[in-house]
Amino acid sequence: MIRVVTLEKIDPADMAFLTATLYRAFGLGTEHAGDRPVPRDAEMDDGRLDAVKFLQDVAPVRTFADDKVLYITSAPLALPPGPLGEPPCWGFSQYGGERAVITTSKLPERGVTEASIETWRRRLAREAIHAIGHLWDLHHCYDAKCAMHPSWSPALPANPEMDLDTFCREKSERRIRLAKT
Amino acid sequence: MRGPPPRHPDEQREQLPAVEGVIADAAELQPGNRVVYPNQGVCEVVGVEEKDIAGQKLQLVRMRREEDGAAVLVPKNKVPSIGLRRVATGEQIEGVFHFLAAQFEDPELDWKVRHRDNADRLIAGGVLGVAEVVKGLHSLSRIRPLPAKEREQYDNARHLLVHEVAVSLGVPPALAEDYIDYALMPPAGVKFDLKPPPTPVLLPSRPKRRRPAATEEEGIEDLGLGDLGLGDLDLGEALAAVPEGEAAEGEGAEGAEGAEGEAEGEAPAEGAAEGAEATPGAEETEEEAAPRKARKAAAPKVPAPKAEKREAKRAAAKEPRRKAEKPAKAEKPSKKPAARKAAAPAKKAEKPAAKKTAPKPAAKRGGKKK
Numbered sequence: 247m248i249r250v251v252t253l254e255k256i257d258p259a260d261m262a263f264l265t266a267t268l269y270r271a272f273g274l275g276t277e278h279a280g281d282r283p284v285p286r287d288a289e290m291d292d293g294r295l296d297a298v299k300f301l302q303d304v305a306p307v308r309t310f311a312d313d314k315v316l317y318i319t320s321a322p323l324a325l326p327p328g329p330l331g332e333p334p335c336w337g338f339s340q341y342g343g344e345r346a347v348i349t350t351s352k353l354p355e356r357g358v359t360e361a362s363i364e365t366w367r368r369r370l371a372r373e374a375i376h377a378i379g380h381l382w383d384l385h386h387c388y389d390a391k392c393a394m395h396p397s398w399s400p401a402l403p404a405n406p407e408m409d410l411d412t413f414c415r416e417k418s419e420r421r422i423r424l425a426k427t
Numbered sequence: 428m429r430g431p432p433p434r435h436p437d438e439q440r441e442q443l444p445a446v447e448g449v450i451a452d453a454a455e456l457q458p459g460n461r462v463v464y465p466n467q468g469v470c471e472v473v474g475v476e477e478k479d480i481a482g483q484k485l486q487l488v489r490m491r492r493e494e495d496g497a498a499v500l501v502p503k504n505k506v507p508s509i510g511l512r513r514v515a516t517g518e519q520i521e522g523v524f525h526f527l528a529a530q531f532e533d534p535e536l537d538w539k540v541r542h543r544d545n546a547d548r549l550i551a552g553g554v555l556g557v558a559e560v561v562k563g564l565h566s567l568s569r570i571r572p573l574p575a576k577e578r579e580q581y582d583n584a585r586h587l588l589v590h591e592v593a594v595s596l597g598v599p600p601a602l603a604e605d606y607i608d609y610a611l612m613p614p615a616g617v618k619f620d621l622k623p624p625p626t627p628v629l630l631p632s633r634p635k636r637r638r639p640a641a642t643e644e645e646g647i648e649d650l651g652l653g654d655l656g657l658g659d660l661d662l663g664e665a666l667a668a669v670p671e672g673e674a675a676e677g678e679g680a681e682g683a684e685g686a687e688g689e690a691e692g693e694a695p696a697e698g699a700a701e702g703a704e705a706t707p708g709a710e711e712t713e714e715e716a717a718p719r720k721a722r723k724a725a726a727p728k729v730p731a732p733k734a735e736k737r738e739a740k741r742a743a744a745k746e747p748r749r750k751a752e753k754p755a756k757a758e759k760p761s762k763k764p765a766a767r768k769a770a771a772p773a774k775k776a777e778k779p780a781a782k783k784t785a786p787k788p789a790a791k792r793g794g795k796k797k
Binding site: 328390 | 581606
């Protein structure tokens with residue numbers, strides 16, 4: 247089961263699109279599990295949220311074994327800098343774990359037209375699939391058409407696909423089959 | 428360092444400089460140590476235990492794979508040979524990132540060489556070897572999609588690299604993967620201040636091809652003539668004695684066979700050229716192929732091309748007559764026992780014997796006409 251938790255209010259139609267897309271991508275039931283407050287410790291001086299701290303400190307959601315929880319926030323996320331600097335952060339997941347967080351701050355403007363809303367929803371769904379994919383042990387994929395391709399990659403098209411490629415889909419299906427529940 | 432296991436048991440394992448951090452003695456392992464088991468990932472040493480296996484008491488090092496808690500048992504005396512190594516240091520990891528971020532647009536295109544090299548790198552290349560596999564296959568994926576086997580190898584290598592980087596830097600694996608891909612696929616407009624990447628991993632040279640020549644030679648030389656008392660039989664001389672017309676008659680078939688032989692000889696050379704791009708060992712295989720051809724030419728094979736026959740003639744002329752007489756003496760009993768009586772004056776019998784015996788192989792070959 248995938249449980250989606252929001253930190254700010256989100257349009258119900260957007261949520262419906264997201265849950266339906268996640269269900270199609272992983273074949274797992276998906277539901278909106280309500281709102282949670284932003285953990286204070288995760289807030290940084292520049293207004294961003296420390297993604298790693300956020301997942302440690304965020305209020306838990308009641309789950310069963312193999313349930314995955316996806317948090318959606320509109321605040322920008324930050325990662326600790328690595329050997330070559332700080333990578334851009336669209337989301338962060340506990341690899342093979344239970345929690346993931348994505349931000350809507352880097353998505354294109356939602357706008358008011360049907361086309362822009364559709365684009366925004368598709369991009370949100372892609373980031374959600376990407377984050378949940380990490381929770382099911384998927385690594386980044388070199389294929390720019392796959393949802394597991396890094397979100398900052400220059401090879402990523404303006405309106406990227408929100409599906410997994412064959413390899414990643416099969417791998418995630420294998421993992422889900424082998425899950426305890 | 429010990430290279431990967433020899434591909435053929437009779438081949439000596441090539442000794443290469445050790446990858447940094449390889450554990451050469453099981454005594455170095457202490458409970459709680461974190462080590463990297465090639466192709467398995469980061470493991471924690473639990474301890475040493477003794478087990479009775481097949482009537483033998485074995486000392487086993489018990490390890491626990493950190494990723495999933497799987498138990499890994501390694502005989503203590505095998506520890507030096509499996510390539511167990513310590514988790515990469517900060518300096519090594521920095522080198523890996525500078526390597527990943529460097530420009531690299533020259534992936535190996537020969538899949539056989541690439542697959543074997545990548546397997547070697549994963550086993551014996553240390554953390555840099557794993558990074559080389561990831562980067563090599565990633566570069567290749569920009570040119571064309573990877574085949575299923577290599578896609579899996581790429582994913583495995585990435586998995587190993589992510590976990591080792593995560594353990595070494597003390598960060599969650601997903602963050603380590605972000606660091607890796609930030610270096611591998613930097614966002615548009617990002618330029619890194621890179622240091623020169625570390626020296627690439629040395630791989631063991633390609634093994635020499637196994638020569639089927641041993642059996643070939645047996646087939647040529649051991650015709651079972653020794654059993655008949657014809658061990659010294661010089662067929663080249665016998666052929667030399669064949670009159671021109673008869674020899675020409677048989678040449679059609681000989682030519683075909685000769686061509687066959689050449690094709691056989693060329694096949695390994697082609698194979699060598701195929702992989703010659705990457706390894707010096709390929710030259711050796713070609714060099715091997717050449718003497719084989721020469722050996723074939725020198726061998727007193729019945730179906731020999733004209734030039735070889737001429738050479739055989741010259742050689743025969745130089746040799747003492749004693750040798751030349753032998754076939755005449757020897758061939759008689761095999762072909763016509765009745766001729767033994769007439770063969771008392773050996774000198775006289777020399778030419779007729781050759782004449783009598785030579786047509787027979789020709790007749791045999793002529794059998795094809797049937």
